[in-house]
Amino acid sequence: MRVEVDKHDHFHDECGVFGVFNHSEAANLTYLGLYAQQHRGQESAGIVSTDEKSFNTHRGMGLVADIFKKTDIKELVGPHSIGHVRYSTSGESGLRNCQPFAYEYQHGGIAMCHNGNIVNAPELRKQLEKQGSIFQSSSDTEVLIHLVARSKALTMKDRMAEAVSQLTGAFSLLVLGEHRLVGMRDLHGIRPLVLGKLDDAWILASETCAFDLVGATYVRDVEPGEMIVIDHDGLQSLHPFKNCSPKFCVFEYVYFARPDSTLEGVNVYKARYEIGVELAKEAPVNADLVIPVPDSGVPPAMGFAETANIPFQMGLIRNHYVGRTFIEPRQSIRNFGVKLKLNPNRQLIEGKSVVLVDDSIVRGTTSRKIVEMVRAAGAKEIHMRISSPPTRHSCFYGVDTPNEDELMANKMNLEEMRQAIGADSLAFVSYEGMYKAVGKPRSSHCDACFSGDYPVPVKKERSPQLSLLRIHNKKE
Numbered sequence: 001m002r003v004e005v006d007k008h009d010h011f012h013d014e015c016g017v018f019g020v021f022n023h024s025e026a027a028n029l030t031y032l033g034l035y036a037q038q039h040r041g042q043e044s045a046g047i048v049s050t051d052e053k054s055f056n057t058h059r060g061m062g063l064v065a066d067i068f069k070k071t072d073i074k075e076l077v078g079p080h081s082i083g084h085v086r087y088s089t090s091g092e093s094g095l096r097n098c099q100p101f102a103y104e105y106q107h108g109g110i111a112m113c114h115n116g117n118i119v120n121a122p123e124l125r126k127q128l129e130k131q132g133s134i135f136q137s138s139s140d141t142e143v144l145i146h147l148v149a150r151s152k153a154l155t156m157k158d159r160m161a162e163a164v165s166q167l168t169g170a171f172s173l174l175v176l177g178e179h180r181l182v183g184m185r186d187l188h189g190i191r192p193l194v195l196g197k198l199d200d201a202w203i204l205a206s207e208t209c210a211f212d213l214v215g216a217t218y219v220r221d222v223e224p225g226e227m228i229v230i231d232h233d234g235l236q237s238l239h240p241f242k243n244c245s246p247k248f249c250v251f252e253y254v255y256f257a258r259p260d261s262t263l264e265g266v267n268v269y270k271a272r273y274e275i276g277v278e279l280a281k282e283a284p285v286n287a288d289l290v291i292p293v294p295d296s297g298v299p300p301a302m303g304f305a306e307t308a309n310i311p312f313q314m315g316l317i318r319n320h321y322v323g324r325t326f327i328e329p330r331q332s333i334r335n336f337g338v339k340l341k342l343n344p345n346r347q348l349i350e351g352k353s354v355v356l357v358d359d360s361i362v363r364g365t366t367s368r369k370i371v372e373m374v375r376a377a378g379a380k381e382i383h384m385r386i387s388s389p390p391t392r393h394s395c396f397y398g399v400d401t402p403n404e405d406e407l408m409a410n411k412m413n414l415e416e417m418r419q420a421i422g423a424d425s426l427a428f429v430s431y432e433g434m435y436k437a438v439g440k441p442r443s444s445h446c447d448a449c450f451s452g453d454y455p456v457p458v459k460k461e462r463s464p465q466l467s468l469l470r471i472h473n474k475k476e
Contacts, residue, residue: 014040014115015040015113015116016084016115017083017114017172017173017193017206018084018174018204019176019203019205020033021079021231022080022200022230023199023201026076026081026201027049027076027081028073030049030082031047031068032214033083033205033213034064035064035213036210036258037085037258038064040085040115041087042062044061044086044095044097044098045064045067045084046058046059046083046084046086046098048083050080051078051079054109055109056078057100058075059095059100060098064085080176082100082174082175082176084115086098086099096136096137099141100176101145107156109177110148110177111175113141115398116172116191116397116398117169117170118140118141118168118169119169119397119458120167120169124143124147124167128143131150144164144173147162147163147167151163156175157229157236160175160182161240164186164241168456168457170188170446171398172185172186174204179231179232180229182229183195183222183228183230184228185222185225186225188224188225188245190248190398191206191249191398192221192249192257192264193222194218194219194221194222194263195219195222196217198214198215202230202235204222207261209258209260212260221265225240225241225244226238226244246445247446248444248446249397250434250445251399253266255359259272259299264440271437271438272437273303274303274437275300275388275433276301276304276305276307277307278429278437279385279386279387280303282430285383287308287355288353288354289311289312289313289315289354290305290308291312291313291314291316291356291357292314293357294342296359300357300359301355304355308355315344315345315349315354315374316370316374317344319340342373344373344374345377346377351379352380353382354382355384356370356382356383359387360387360388360391361391361409361417362402362407362408363406368422371384383424383425383426384418384423384427385426386429388450389428389431389450389451391407391409391449391450392449392450392451393407397456414427
């Protein structure tokens with residue numbers, strides 16, 4: 001029997017992008033850049049390169065290291081390339097939705113990929129279909145490609161600006177032409193995009209950790225609403241839109257980004273550690289041990305432990321080799337799915353009062369199972385501390401989240417949540433504590449998943465863009 005581990009009880013990572021202009025090993029660098037950003041999407045990956053005469057594409061389902069072999073990279077010739085790792089938030093899972101997409105149109109070849117979600121993509125798609133457009137995928141990225149292709153503007157940057165002006169949502173996108181690379185963020189900069197340099201090559205990526213792996217130097221973050229155009233004449237920064245205001249996703253600091261990345265001038269590890277510091281001040285507790293729920297719970301647990309002067313211990317050991325599917329035993333084992341990923345260290349826990357630190361509670365089922373496991377390992381008391389405010393609302397900006405009526409904090413108060421997960425106490429960091437730790441004002445961030453304050457208007461009913469042309473790539 002095929003089952004998935006905790007599929008609906010956590011925010012799923014979004015997507016990651018990486019682009020290179022003017023490097024002899026562009027495809028190899030892109031492969032490494034995607035490898036560094038594998039945490040942002042484990043469903044599929046792809047790379048498109050160009051030698052300024054033709055486009056070369058390789059895409060597949062699964063992890064980066066499994067999709068690309070040495071022979072594949074050698075065939076991705078050319079000094080320019082873009083790549084993408086994906087977790088589907090718009091359009092179903094399948095090879096035809098793997099990015100980047102590559103097309104030919106009246107102005108030559110074009111390839112495109114993006115991280116985020118175009119909120120009005122379903123409406124735009126219907127309009128385009130009425131006008132005769134034909135779609136090969138159910139991804140919102142293809143909507144943008146059609147808008148670019150239909151533009152009557154004379155230059156690529158003007159066609160991009162015209163197309164993007166019709167979009168609402170959150171997106172960081174890369175567009176590759178034969179002779180240029182374009183990077184762009186939405187007007188609020190909700191999703192990350194950073195600019196780097198490697199010798200004479202320019203690089204764009206979702207996170208700075210990708211620069212570290214390939215030896216590139218971080219230059220700066222792309223600004224909200226900014227268009228970066230890179231060609232053989234150099235780099236050009238354009239700001240084609242008015243009313244740009246930063247609303248960077250604060251959950252990047254809490255969970256999504258790699259801790260060794262720096263985004264918007266904030267080191268992710270430091271932000272998580274400082275959240276733990278604030279959490280210890282706001283919700284102190286007498287305990288023997290502070291134990292993180294790995295991996296994103298480790299930095300805040302360290303901050304909590306040092307501030308509270310309580311020993312930090314890795315009381316939950318994570319199995320890093322769990323894939324997306326596994327064989328379930330015929331005889332039911334209590335909490336089997338969670339036990340595949342985490343196992344309590346009884347020698348540390350037995351007879352102790354422990355603080356468990358995790359990044360969030362979504363549906364609550366995983367938290368309940370972890371508490372049960374730690375209790376079964378002999379813990380005397382279990383105090384749960386969460387390094388984000390209660391998650392009460394769904395994300396519509398490129399993050400796969402449950403519907404609001406499935407979110408524990410949306411339907412229960414704090415005491416009801418505590419009882420439901422079986423902890424002796426439960427506390428979340430406050431908004432004030434979280435933003436103090438991040439070191440940035442709340443007004444410059446999106447925290448809609450906590451507050452319900454959506455910077456871009458959304459329709460709360462899901463628009464999955466389902467298609468009649470389903471392609472099944474998974475072996476049953």
